[in-house]
Amino acid sequence: MPRALLLEVFAAFLKLGLTSFGGPVAHLGYFRDEFVARRRWLDEQAYADLVALCQFLPGPASSQVGMALGIGRAGVPGALAAWVGFTAPSAIAMILFAYGVQAWSGTLQGGVLHGLKVAAVAVVTQAVWAMARSLCPDAPRATLAVLAAIAMLLWQSALGQIAVIAVGAAAGLMFLRQDAVAGGAAAPGRLGRRTATFAWVLFVGLAVALPVAAGLWPSVELAILDRFYRTGWLVFGGGHVVLPLLQAEVVPPGWVTNDSFLAGYGAAQAVPGPLFTFAAYLGAVMQVGPGGWLGGLLCLVAVFLPSFLLVVGALPLWQRLRANAAARSALAGINAAVVGLLLAALYDPVWVSAIRSGRDFALALAAFLLLAVWRVSPWLVVVTTAAIAAVVL
Numbered sequence: 001m002p003r004a005l006l007l008e009v010f011a012a013f014l015k016l017g018l019t020s021f022g023g024p025v026a027h028l029g030y031f032r033d034e035f036v037a038r039r040r041w042l043d044e045q046a047y048a049d050l051v052a053l054c055q056f057l058p059g060p061a062s063s064q065v066g067m068a069l070g071i072g073r074a075g076v077p078g079a080l081a082a083w084v085g086f087t088a089p090s091a092i093a094m095i096l097f098a099y100g101v102q103a104w105s106g107t108l109q110g111g112v113l114h115g116l117k118v119a120a121v122a123v124v125t126q127a128v129w130a131m132a133r134s135l136c137p138d139a140p141r142a143t144l145a146v147l148a149a150i151a152m153l154l155w156q157s158a159l160g161q162i163a164v165i166a167v168g169a170a171a172g173l174m175f176l177r178q179d180a181v182a183g184g185a186a187a188p189g190r191l192g193r194r195t196a197t198f199a200w201v202l203f204v205g206l207a208v209a210l211p212v213a214a215g216l217w218p219s220v221e222l223a224i225l226d227r228f229y230r231t232g233w234l235v236f237g238g239g240h241v242v243l244p245l246l247q248a249e250v251v252p253p254g255w256v257t258n259d260s261f262l263a264g265y266g267a268a269q270a271v272p273g274p275l276f277t278f279a280a281y282l283g284a285v286m287q288v289g290p291g292g293w294l295g296g297l298l299c300l301v302a303v304f305l306p307s308f309l310l311v312v313g314a315l316p317l318w319q320r321l322r323a324n325a326a327a328r329s330a331l332a333g334i335n336a337a338v339v340g341l342l343l344a345a346l347y348d349p350v351w352v353s354a355i356r357s358g359r360d361f362a363l364a365l366a367a368f369l370l371l372a373v374w375r376v377s378p379w380l381v382v383v384t385t386a387a388i389a390a391v392v393l
Contacts, residue, residue: 005074006081012039013066013085017273020086021379027062027274035069042072053318054286056331057308058236060276063087067311071191076312083304090273091280093245095296097267098284101260109115113259115363115389116266117354119382122367123269124346127240129372131339141336144171145237149339153347158230165234172333178325191316199313205308207233220289221298233310236331236338237273242303244345249347255286257351265387269378279303304355345381363388 006227012034020030028051035041040091054064070082101113136142148164155163172178210226227249235241243265250256264281271277283299284292314321321327353360367385370376 002074006077009074009078010081010085011069013070013082014067014088015085015088017086020272023275023378024060024062025029028065030230031062031065031069035319041069049318052313053314053321056321056327057307057310058233059312060235060239060274060304060308062275063274063304064307064311067308068315071312076195077193079308079311083308086273087300088273090268090277091296091300093280094264094268094277095173095284095293097264098281098296099292101263101285111323111390112386113263114177114354114360116264116382117262117350118122118266118364118389119269119367119385120262120266120350121346121354122371122381122385123378124240124243124342124350125364125368126371128339128342128346130264131240131335131342135332135335136339140175143334144168144333144336145339145343148337149343150340152244152341152344155275156248156344157202157252158227158245161245161248161341163236164341165236165334168333168335168337169330170333172330172336173326176329176336178328178332186286191312193316196313196316199309203233203309203313206305206309221283224283224286224289224295224298225302228283228299229306231279232276232303233306236334241338241342242276242278243350244341246279247345247349250282255288256282257287258353260285262349262353266382270382272379276300276303287347359392363392 016027016030016034021028032047036044036047050065050068051061054068057064061235063083066082066086067079070078070080072078074081077389132142132145136145149169151164152160206229210222210229214222214226228246230235231242231249234245247258247261251258251261261282264285265278268275268278268281277300280296283289283295283297286295286299289295290298314373339390355364363385367381370381370384371378
């Protein structure tokens with residue numbers, strides 16, 4: 001693969017990684033402007049098909065679209081170049097924030113960090129509202145979402161989350177019949193069936209082998225890899241769904257305190273790039289394992305690896321996946337269930353940890369108004385909320 005192509009891919013995505021504020025929907029708009037309208041790496045139909053594929057797969061959709069664009073331009077090395085360029089700025093920022101939390105948590109806990117937790121209430125509320133409108137537009141799916149939320153509030157564990165997603169898929173197959181989608185352009189890429197098959201084998205092999213290895217050998221590093229890899233392939237419906245999944249993995253065992261978890265989640269809204277770089281913060285602030293930048297890198301790679309393997313494996317099979325009505329029905333049920341997961345997380349841990357008084361609630365309401373009605377950029381809302389909390393709360 002020519003080095004010039006890889007450098008081109010890396011430079012293009014590094015620019016976006018430094019400037020792409022606003023979450024996954026905004027990221028997809030930035031990608032379209034850069035790679036369809038300006039650089040003309042692909043046409044509108046091919047881009048729409050890539051977006052549809054990555055929304056179909058579990059994982060961070062905008063990062064997966066970036067990986068697929070990198071594959072189309074420079075093969076598998078291009079996917080790595082795109083991921084590093086788009087992810088590195090926010091990952092570095094989150095690791096640096098983790099060092100700040102560890103150094104100054106005693107000074108800031110009463111103000112700035114509490115403000116970040118209040119901002120997380122507004123951000124998650126907006127995410128629940130937007131996802132519910134999009135993914136639960138009818139009574140059956142709304143009911144499934146509420147039942148999923150009730151189940152999670154009664155059974156708060158990683159196993160409970162897996163069960164809720166599995167039941168959502170089964171309910172989708174039985175009750176949410178979806179039509180197959182025909183036509184569309186073939187997703188661009190430079191991958192053969194052998195490469196795709198290897199990616200699927202590695203994806204499934206790691207999903208099975210990591211929990212077995214973590215059970216047989218009591219290594220903290222193996223346990224971290226297992227939990228973050230599992231989270232990476234369980235996230236359906238957008239980056240915000242990573243909140244309840246990771247919270248169940250790192251807070252109950254005492255790896256990360258709940259206050260540090262929510263403060264980092266609030267800070268993640270204020271940086272550009274993918275929300276999944278929240279994993280780098282958790283790895284850096286973690287009280288077990290390597291911690292620091294090495295722990296951040298370990299968690300970052302573990303949580304993104306399933307997405308990378310799924311994109312490589314699914315690109316050559318996209319037309320068949322798109323035409324499979326059963327797969328689309330199961331996905332409709334999964335999407336409704338993950339709205340319920342996020343709704344449960346909005347209450348616990350987000351609400352119960354952040355809203356302690358009427359002033360907290362008032363600040364959260366104001367932040368939600370700015371986000372949902374006035375469409376103010378999330379990073380600006382988070383910074384403003386933290387600053388007000390430092391002075392008032």
